[in-house]
Amino acid sequence: MSLSKNQLKLITSLRKKKYRIATNLFIVEGIKVVNEFLNSTFELEQLFCIDASEYKDYEKCTIISEADLKKISNLTTPNNVVAIFKIPTTNFIEKEGLVLVLDEINDPGNLGAIIRLCDWFGIDQLICSKDTVDCYNAKVVQASMGSLTRVSIFYTDLEEYLKSTKKPTYATLMDGENVYKTTLPNNAILVMGNEANGISKTVLGLLDNTISIPRFGNLQQTESLNVATATAILLSEFRRLN
Numbered sequence: 001m002s003l004s005k006n007q008l009k010l011i012t013s014l015r016k017k018k019y020r021i022a023t024n025l026f027i028v029e030g031i032k033v034v035n036e037f038l039n040s041t042f043e044l045e046q047l048f049c050i051d052a053s054e055y056k057d058y059e060k061c062t063i064i065s066e067a068d069l070k071k072i073s074n075l076t077t078p079n080n081v082v083a084i085f086k087i088p089t090t091n092f093i094e095k096e097g098l099v100l101v102l103d104e105i106n107d108p109g110n111l112g113a114i115i116r117l118c119d120w121f122g123i124d125q126l127i128c129s130k131d132t133v134d135c136y137n138a139k140v141v142q143a144s145m146g147s148l149t150r151v152s153i154f155y156t157d158l159e160e161y162l163k164s165t166k167k168p169t170y171a172t173l174m175d176g177e178n179v180y181k182t183t184l185p186n187n188a189i190l191v192m193g194n195e196a197n198g199i200s201k202t203v204l205g206l207l208d209n210t211i212s213i214p215r216f217g218n219l220q221q222t223e224s225l226n227v228a229t230a231t232a233i234l235l236s237e238f239r240r241l242n
Contacts, residue, residue, distance in 0.1 A: 003048070003068045011048075011072040011084065017134045024087045026136035030079035036146025042085045048072065049081040074138045087136055092154045094125070094165065096187055098238055101127045103158060103203050104194040105227060108133050112143020113228035114192075119147035121235040126153045127161060127189075129203075162206040165189060169207040171199055172230060176210030179237050184211075186242035190234060195227050 003011075013019040014027050025045055028037050031054070038044065038058075047061045050069055055061040069078045100123050105111050111133050118126050133140060135153045162169060169189045191207060193199035199207075213225065213233050225233075 025084050027138050028083045033146050034081050034083045040149035045084040047083045099125050099189045101191040102132050103129050103199050105132045108137045108139035109143050110228045112140045114231050115144040116147045117232050118151045128155050129158045130155050158203050171207040171210045173210045176212035178214050179211045184238050184241045
């Protein structure tokens with residue numbers, strides 16, 4: 001069976017955020033990641049594959065040719081299946097424990113990696129500024145490798161959120177307190193900033209504490225760490241101490 005023009009138009013349109021918002025749909029690719037979503041609470045809209053043997057129990061499965069798969073895939077080498085899922089509606093209720101906040105993270109690969117880190121370190125709430133890259137961007141979904149099914153992500157006005165919280169807050173800066181000499185609480189908010197500019201001044205002014213990852217190199221010439229790398233180190237330290 002070949003893709004209809006309307007199906008092709010819908011799937012390719014979901015590469016853009018405005019159409020994902022308009023349709024409340026997003027794309028998932030590859031056997032492993034698709035299976036993660038199929039085994040989660042996400043609702044399947046439609047599934048397209050070149051081999052139906054693995055998906056014969058799904059009524060919404062459509063068999064397509066490899067040529068059609070290449071037309072709808074965002075991957076250089078398409079991986080057998082493309083699925084469309086509905087974007088869930090979630091209401092934010094702040095929980096006890098560590099919460100990660102992202103201030104204008106622009107790179108899809110970084111956001112995807114950070115979502116995986118949240119999953120790894122047991123952070124089930126990720127708060128993003130409204131100008132952070134969309135978590136349903138195909139590159140983010142791919143980079144998160146299924147962790148998006150286990151981490152709740154909320155986009156909000158960070159100033160309003162930080163003013164309302166009672167948790168201690170920690171800003172990640174180049175000149176903050178040495179994280180290895182800081183007592184870190186279990187119930188806290190860790191804020192990571194933009195790849196190029198760091199945490200915005202308005203957000204920074206609302207934060208209680210500053211922390212940094214010290215450089216150990218002899219020359220001290222490395223400007224900074226990648227935001228996902230820095231997030232991994234800091235989440236590990238929060239968890240190690242709690």
